[in-house]
Amino acid sequence: MAQMSGAQMVVEAMREEGVEVVFGYPGGAIMNVYDEIYKHRYFEHILTRHEQAAVHAADGYARATGNVGVAFVTSGPGFTNAVTGLATAYMDSVPMVVVSGQVPISMIGTDAFQEIDAVGISRPCTKHNFLVQSADELPKILAEAFYIAKTGRPGPVHVDIPKDVTAQMGEFNYPKSVKLDTYKPTVKGNMRQIKKAVEAIKEAKKPVFYLGGGIISSNSADMVRELVAHTQIPAVETLMARGVLRYDDPMLLGMVGMHGSYAANMAMSEADLLIALGPRFDDRVTGKLSEFAKYAKIIHVDIDPSSIGKLVNVDYPIVGDLKEVLKEMVPLAKKSVEPQRYEAWREILQRYRELHPLTFEDSDEVLKPQWVIQRVGEKLKGKARIATDVGQHQMWTAQFYPFTRPRELITSGGLGTMGFGFPAAMGAKRGVRDEVAVNISGDGSILMNIQELITAVEYRLPVINIILNNHYLGMVRQWQTFFYDKRYAETDLSMQPDFVKVAEAFGGVGYRVKTKEEFDKALDDAISKGVVALIDVIVDRYENVLPMVPAGGSLYNMLLEYKD
Amino acid sequence: MNERRVISVIVLNEHGVLTRITGLFAARGYNIETLTVAPIPGSRYSRLTIVTKGSPRVIEQIIKQLHKLIPVYKVIEHSELVEKEMVMAKIPLEERLADVEALCRAYNGNIVNIGKDTAIIMAADEPSRIRNFVEALKRFNPKEIVRSGVVAIER
Numbered sequence: 001m002a003q004m005s006g007a008q009m010v011v012e013a014m015r016e017e018g019v020e021v022v023f024g025y026p027g028g029a030i031m032n033v034y035d036e037i038y039k040h041r042y043f044e045h046i047l048t049r050h051e052q053a054a055v056h057a058a059d060g061y062a063r064a065t066g067n068v069g070v071a072f073v074t075s076g077p078g079f080t081n082a083v084t085g086l087a088t089a090y091m092d093s094v095p096m097v098v099v100s101g102q103v104p105i106s107m108i109g110t111d112a113f114q115e116i117d118a119v120g121i122s123r124p125c126t127k128h129n130f131l132v133q134s135a136d137e138l139p140k141i142l143a144e145a146f147y148i149a150k151t152g153r154p155g156p157v158h159v160d161i162p163k164d165v166t167a168q169m170g171e172f173n174y175p176k177s178v179k180l181d182t183y184k185p186t187v188k189g190n191m192r193q194i195k196k197a198v199e200a201i202k203e204a205k206k207p208v209f210y211l212g213g214g215i216i217s218s219n220s221a222d223m224v225r226e227l228v229a230h231t232q233i234p235a236v237e238t239l240m241a242r243g244v245l246r247y248d249d250p251m252l253l254g255m256v257g258m259h260g261s262y263a264a265n266m267a268m269s270e271a272d273l274l275i276a277l278g279p280r281f282d283d284r285v286t287g288k289l290s291e292f293a294k295y296a297k298i299i300h301v302d303i304d305p306s307s308i309g310k311l312v313n314v315d316y317p318i319v320g321d322l323k324e325v326l327k328e329m330v331p332l333a334k335k336s337v338e339p340q341r342y343e344a345w346r347e348i349l350q351r352y353r354e355l356h357p358l359t360f361e362d363s364d365e366v367l368k369p370q371w372v373i374q375r376v377g378e379k380l381k382g383k384a385r386i387a388t389d390v391g392q393h394q395m396w397t398a399q400f401y402p403f404t405r406p407r408e409l410i411t412s413g414g415l416g417t418m419g420f421g422f423p424a425a426m427g428a429k430r431g432v433r434d435e436v437a438v439n440i441s442g443d444g445s446i447l448m449n450i451q452e453l454i455t456a457v458e459y460r461l462p463v464i465n466i467i468l469n470n471h472y473l474g475m476v477r478q479w480q481t482f483f484y485d486k487r488y489a490e491t492d493l494s495m496q497p498d499f500v501k502v503a504e505a506f507g508g509v510g511y512r513v514k515t516k517e518e519f520d521k522a523l524d525d526a527i528s529k530g531v532v533a534l535i536d537v538i539v540d541r542y543e544n545v546l547p548m549v550p551a552g553g554s555l556y557n558m559l560l561e562y563k564d
Numbered sequence: 565m566n567e568r569r570v571i572s573v574i575v576l577n578e579h580g581v582l583t584r585i586t587g588l589f590a591a592r593g594y595n596i597e598t599l600t601v602a603p604i605p606g607s608r609y610s611r612l613t614i615v616t617k618g619s620p621r622v623i624e625q626i627i628k629q630l631h632k633l634i635p636v637y638k639v640i641e642h643s644e645l646v647e648k649e650m651v652m653a654k655i656p657l658e659e660r661l662a663d664v665e666a667l668c669r670a671y672n673g674n675i676v677n678i679g680k681d682t683a684i685i686m687a688a689d690e691p692s693r694i695r696n697f698v699e700a701l702k703r704f705n706p707k708e709i710v711r712s713g714v715v716a717i718e719r
Contacts (some may be wrong), residue, residue, distance in 0.1 A: 123584060124591050128634040131579060148634060182576055183639040306628035309621070 006135035007032035007166035008040075010099060012538030013142040015042040016174045019070050019356030021061065021430055022046070027074025028114060029101025032166035034072075046430065046459050049451040051078050053423035055085020055098060056449070060424025062094050063410045064385050065431035066219060068149050070097040077102055079160075080121065084155050084417060087125035091414025092240065093217055095154035097145045098126075104164035105133070118160045127155030132162065135170035153304040154217055157409040173253040185303060188194035189320030191328060197275075197299045197316045198332045204273035204297075206345045207233045210256070213240025213413070214278020214302060214322050215349065221406040223326040224277060225249075230330075232339035234349050238279050240413045243403035253349060254358060257285035258549045259395040262356035262558060265549065267349055268293050269556040276300040278322050283415070283551075290530045293555035301325050356547070356560055358399055369393060369468040369539045370400050372519060376466065377402040378437060379523060381483060384436035386407075387425035387463075389445030390416045392474035395545045397440045419448025425463040426456050436527060443469040443493050446534075453506035456532040464526045464533045470541045478544050482562070499536040506531035565619045568597075570645055570716045571627065573612040576630040576635035577603055584633050585612060594618060594626050598649075598713030609637055613715050615691075644719040649694045654682040659704040667704075671697045682707060 001516040004012070008032045014022065021044045026034040037045055048054040051073045058069030069089075073082045079100040084197045089096045096171055103112040128148050130141045138161070145157040157478050201207055221244045228235050228251050236256035237244055254261030268274070274296045281287065286292040289311060299316040302310050305363040310315045318325055362369040373396050376386075381402045387410040388394040394411055403409055410428050412420040420513045429437035439446075446467050454461050471478075473491040482486050503510030509520035519537060526533035547558040575581050582601060589596050597615040604611050616626060623641075630639045655664055661675065661683055668674050671694070673687030687697050691714050698709060 119580060120583070123580075123587055133579070181632070183634045304632070306625065306632050308629075310625060 001170055003169050004172050005032065005166065006132075006138050006161065006168050006170065007036045009138045009172050010142070010161070011036045011040050011042055011168070013174060014070065016143075017042050017068070017146050022070045022072055023048055023057040023061070023427065024072030025054055025074065025078060027078045027101060028073075029075035029103055029163045030072060030078070030099075030161075030162065031101075033099070033104070033161075034103070046455065048455045050449065051081035052084050052419065052448050053305055053452045053455070055082045055096070056088065056420050056423035057427035057430070058096055058098070058407045059085060059089045059094050059420075060387060060410050060427030061431040062089075062096055062427075063424070063444060064428035066407070067428065067431070068146055069094070071096070071098045072100075073098065074101045074114070074254060075118065076116050078114075079118045079520060080116060083121060085123065086122055088412050088415045088417040088420060089156040090127065091127045093154050093213065094156065096150040096156040097149050098156060098158045099471070100158065100160050101166070101316060102131070102160045102162040105162045106164070107164065110205050115216055119158065122158040124544075126158045127153075129158040129160065132165050133266070135165050135168035138165065138170070139172055143175040143178050144180065147180075148183065150362075152183070158486035158502075168306065173321045180254070186305070186319045187321045187324050189301065189318045189328060191323035192324060193318045194328050195332065197318060198329060198336060200273055200297060200299060200316060201231065201233070201275060201333060202296055202336050202338075205342070206271045207275060207342065208267045208271040208275040209235035210268070211235055211237045211241040211244045212275040212277060212279025213238060215241055215244045216406045218303070218322040219406070220323040220326050223323065223330055224403045227326065227333060230334050230339065230349050230432050233275070233292055233342055234267055234346060236260065236267060236268045238282070238285055238413075239398050239411065239419070242398055243406045243408045246404050247402040253353070255398050257282075257546050257555075258287070259397070259399065259547065259553070260549075260555075261358050262547055262560065263349055263352040265547070265555040265558060266352045269554070270348075271296045272365045274298045276304060280307050286311065287549045287553050287555045291556070349532045360543075363540070366540045367514065367516065367519065367537060369396050369470070369543055370534060371516070372466065372468060372537055372539065372547065373397050373400040373440065375516070375519065376440070376523065379527070380436055380438065384438050385410060385425070385428040385432060387411065387421045387428060387437070387439045389439070389441040389448075390418045391442045391445060392470075392478065392543075392545050393440050393445075393468040395475075396468070399545075418445040421445060422449050422452050422463060422465060426452060426461045429461045429463055430459075437462070439463055439465045441465055442474055442497060443467055443471060447497075450502065453503065453508050453532060453534070457507040462530045462532050464523070464535065466535045467537060468539050469496075469498065469499075469536055470539050470543065472541060475545070481542075481544070482548075482559070483550070499534050503532070503534035506532075507533060510534045510536065512536045512538070514538045566617045567620065567623065568615065568617050569623050569641065570714060571614045571616060571630070572640040572646060572689060572716060573614065573630055574604070574609050574638040574640070575612060576637065577608055577610040578635055578719070580582045581610070582612075584635065585614075585630070588629055588633065589626075592624065592625070592629065593704050600713040600715050606625050613713070615714050640718060642718050645716040646719060647691055647714050647716040648688055648713045650686060650688040651698060651709060652676075652684060653687045653701055653706040653709045654684055655704050655706055656682055664704050667700055
């Protein structure tokens with residue numbers, strides 16, 4: 001094979017991996033690689049205006065398409081800016097490869113200009129990382145990076161390449177396949193365990209499907225839908241699993257957890273069997289662990305053995321790729337599980353649904369954020385990718401948007417990264433060009449990556465940003481209202497830029513809306529024009545996200561209303 | 565409910581692998597009592613022996629989390645292990661070296677070096693016996709004591 005520089009190997013490897021787009025930001029230590037990008041044009045490079053946004057965009061692209069997202073950054077501050085993006089992807093198990101430049105090997109450890117111990121920093125927030133020592137090992141390392149990122153429990157992989165390595169010449173022998181002696185994820189589930197689990201479902205009186213993000217990573221929503229439809233067992237979804245079932249699926253009780261629906265949380269609390277498919281028993285879902293699903297036996301299917309039994313004891317652990325496990329489980333369940341068996345249980349849950357449905361009090365005087373989200377849903381249901389930032393707007397989106405399929409919601413669940421939504425929506429738009437991309441944001445979050453307006457305009461990635469503007473850091477304000485006697489420490493965002501002018505200054509279109517009519521007009525206009533838009537929606541300042549399980553409380557103790 | 569466990573970890577002998585292991589323990593709040601590392605002869609692997617303490621759930625998590633690290637080949641957690649630890653100490657020459665030597669012999673050791681002012685002694689035995697040895701050594705006024713940490717091998 002051909003002799004080439006380490007830098008060229010990087011772009012050749014991207015071609016081998018079928019990478020069509022890289023998000024990034026150049027700088028001293030990675031300039032050799034950028035020179036090869038310029039020369040070869042194997043893929044599109046999108047220049048974000050901040051490295052954090054580059055990594056979030058690669059993340060959004062990966063979440064929307066299921067492909068590995070790729071970002072390039074330089075050494076030192078370029079890399080440290082990327083860390084939040086790595087941590088975000090790590091917490092949500094998103095497959096990504098992030099390549100960073102590093103100072104030349106001879107200068108490592110000398111506190112050189114723009115030097116930082118990048119692999120030391122990325123180690124706890126990546127699935128794996130590499131510091132490349134020579135150009136000869138570069139092809140193997142890059143192939144392993146992609147392989148590790150997308151197999152097993154997916155996650156971000158970081159490859160740090162010293163500048164002299166990108167200049168070195170070497171043989172480019174890109175491995176056709178990767179085999180690692182020390183890394184062999186379990187794919188097939190244990191058949192005996194699967195049989196026992198189906199037996200437990202057959203025997204249960206009050207089973208509940210507890211659906212998690214693993215269903216989306218493993219692309220097995222279709223089989224889950226089949227299983228739910230056949231067994232007629234009610235289901236709850238975590239934030240990361242929104243869209244696994246259609247919003248109008250009669251078996252779907254809604255989202256579970258801190259801001260879950262009453263019926264979903266009560267189902268978990270009263271169930272005698274949890275069928276956990278790819279969730280990770282996060283504290284925002286379980287609430288107080290000693291009270292969580294305390295009458296239930298638990299089936300837990302996960303590809304990551306360390307997820308199983310980490311927080312709660314599991315009666316039927318099944319390690320494996322959910323898709324492979326379901327291939328065995330669905331036919332078995334179809335043969336033996338009788339849906340009539342759970343009739344009484346479904347009736348109980350139906351009463352819970354009717355008792356406290358997910359709702360809000362609409363108003364003629366002021367826009368309610370929930371109304372805005374429902375409206376977006378009415379117009380774009382099934383035709384758009386919905387990214388969010390983090391806070392109240394995120395929870396309202398999870399509660400009120402009518403999700404129809406996996407990968408429709410793109411949100412930072414585990415890390416809860418404000419500033420994620422806009423760049424992630426850009427990445428999603430780049431990945432799925434024929435759909436509308438919306439970022440539902442807040443007046444706090446949107447300012448954390450507002451500079452990306454120029455990237456979106458430049459690369460014609462028409463994201464519609466909807467700012468649910470309550471002039472507060474709303475979620476923190478809500479906690480201050482509930483738990484801190486309304487001492488609103490540093491959450492008042494009355495001082496704001498003119499978002500309409502901000503949008504226009506960057507070459508986008510801005511709208512400020514205060515009524516339903518204005519909102520409809522703005523959204524229709526933004527959709528039909530296909531432009532980068534910022535819709536500043538002035539909403540009720542004091543609306544709260546309800547129901548709410550206070551942190552550390554039990555799922556069945558929900559705040560259902562708040563009266564001042 | 566905290567139990568002591570000896571865990572052997574076979575890892576690829578590569579750049580930064582020890583940091584991955586110790587970083588994992590630090591990040592997740594696990595405890596390391598002793599840690600020994602050395603390459604496995606004739607292979608590209610190294611063996612770490614870690615003595616740790618924790619509840620059964622924590623121990624289970626430690627083992628699973630170790631497994632999850634990419635360069636970890638194998639995690640051995642058998643309770644059927646033969647454990648040994650080594651200790652070295654400096655004893656002033658004024659002490660009764662015949663008694664010191666007798667003590668060392670009782671713990672598979674001896675005097676290994678005699679210098680101008682001190683004798684260097686060593687012993688190798690099970691960790692609990694090494695503790696007794698160190699205790700017994702006190703009356704000879706040791707100037708310095710160095711323990712190796714535990715190494716272990718499956719029965």
